[in-house]
Amino acid sequence: MTIVQSVKSFVNKEGFDWDKPDMTLQFFHPQLEMFFAVNGIFFNNRESKIRFIWPVLCVLLSLVASGLEIMFIWHGIAIKDYGFATECFCYFFILGAVVIVYFSMLTNREKIFLLADNLNKDFLYICNLGAHYRKTFLQGQLLIWKLCWAWLSFAFFTMILYVSSTLIALLYQSTLATQDEHMVRPVIFPIWLPADDPHRSPNYEIFLVMQIILIFILFCSFCFYVCILFHLLLHYYNLMDMIIIAFGELFDGLDESVATLPTEDPRRKAVQTELNRRMGQIARWHHSVFEAVETTSSVYGPALVYQTMFSSIIICLIAFQVAEQLSEGKFDYLFGILGVGACIQLWIPCYIGSLLRNKGFSIGDCCFYCGWDSTPLGRLLRRDFVIFIQRSQEPLAIKFTALPHLQLETFSSIMSSAYSYFNMLRQYN
Template sequence: MKTLISTAKAFLYKKDFEWDKEITLQNFHPQLQIFLAINGVFFNNRESKIRDTFLTGQLLIWRLCWSWIVFVCFISVLYISNTLLYLLYQSTLATHDEHMIRPLIFPMWLPEDDPYRTPNYEIFMALEIILIYVVILTFGLYVYILFHLLLHYYNLMDMILIALEELFDGLDESVVALPREDPRRQAVQDELNIRMGQIVRWHQSVFDSVNDISSVYGPTLVYQVMFSSMVICLIAYQVAEQLSEGKIDYLFGILGIGGCLQLWIPCYIGTLLRNKGFFVGDRCFYCGWHKTPLSRLLRPDLIIFIQRTQRPVAIKFTALPHLQLETFSSIMSNAYSLFNMLRQYK
């Protein structure tokens, strides 16, 4: 058991990688092959401070993604195995009772028929098992890919913060007093333009990519936000009904945690992106421009960049409120209101 835990921990933390040597995009984080443009910038430039921060951030994304996949698979396997084990117990060890009802993964009711008689029971059991695997392959991977991409761009904004800190490092401040045509001043001006241009490109790529993610995942997010309050309410109602009968429905309790997590994850990351975007503007204002005369060569660029950072980085789509913790709080409040209504008028 200890060996298995050690192997899993080494896999998640990538302990077999030597950080000081050559690391490629493909062997460190295969899912990031869609971001091939950053391969040479963040992986192979071992002299940059950005590299270690970037790799640490990608390692965190790697661990969080696997944690989500393991959690979704655990819930699915738990539902199937719990039902099959109870069915096995009824078939082998339990005393025969003509009123004994065979369990389904999810309780069912039919208006004019019994879902637990043969062949209804076998059909519904097969359909529910198929439904669970469909959820794993679609919804589980959907949330995985969504917060994988969003966390990547959150990590990219950390790179922008480091680049802003190093904006004036290693440059000769005395060239400010030289004429504009002087080669030394031109060289420093070109270097500053290159550094600032890279920061602006990274910042703009965050906005473009978040807009692309919003356009692709927008319709799905609309339905997710619309129906999450209803789903969470029904799960809570099922748990409450079982508690009122003196039973603890731990399966629906775990499912309720998963239902809250699938909504909380994009909302929380949306809040992180928004706050980090504003923090980039603050960091640009306090990047040390007032301590060096080199800021005269870059003043218009800094002003424009600070103005651009006042635009929030937000996941938005038609009929969709911005995915932020405020949205999550509102949906949970609606779910609680529906839950109280059901309990009152049951």
């Protein structure tokens, strides 16, 4: 129970210094810089050449593995082993995500630095506002922290399951299996070599080590990318809660009688200045949300396009493979879990896209219902309200060239396409 309690304490940030005056992004989310570093983005020594070593090795190994998968697909089709070809085809698309993610990260690192700096500025500024701002903001950040580790735990569990299943089968074959069982040494992914046996030494050992490394690469690239993506987007979803709080106290503590005074009266000028300051902060927050979502979309646009373009094919192939195994009286639990992961990685950006869109529209409602009609001070910000409400009618969307607006409707459309492809394959088979 001690381990369980330690994990629970870590996830819930028990013992964390919630009252720290200079709360920073790195202090609250130390994992974020580590995720960026693995993807070749260093924050301390930003121009270090060392940052290219791991991404280059990962990309090269992924390209080699993708080439082998193409050869395996060709072999599976040639011998009409469509189960073999389907599984290899699925892994080929998954490996392609590694190259796309590293390309997106390394070619847009200046934008990533800008995003990280803005996140840190939000921490420093909001945590020094009123207690209600700080509490709401940090509660949202705690939720991001928990969701981050929930996703990584699922991805790590899947990775360990793939490796351990193969190693346990290998251990059984080496210790308990008899010769008349005619077993071949297991591998994580299906392999084939022309005019050679991939299961003999040293071919087998080379392929097994390579496959374990590839699983680790997928975890460090694509799984970290998904985590970083929803971290950035949920941060700005949380920032919109600050806008709602600011609208709720827009007129608090101000003298309403000054609205009837002449424009040049010092008292009216002081109240007008304070109102402009408060409304200006709301407008800056609102603009930063649109700007950050646009920047995030441009950074991860290629990866998001790849996700939406090929997820339907991957989900279809996974479902087809599981169905084929079930028709033979078997259940491919590894592919089943992989299918769940494929759906989750697509659902996450689509769901967050819907959250951002709806929250963006609700901010316009908050502006309209902030109480401007019940106080004479409302007339002092009439033009600002009109401009803000017009701006809030623009949908806040994750968008990129060749990318549909990521919303739950997009997820539903992709899943429908996957089901259609699945039915076509089943009928053909």
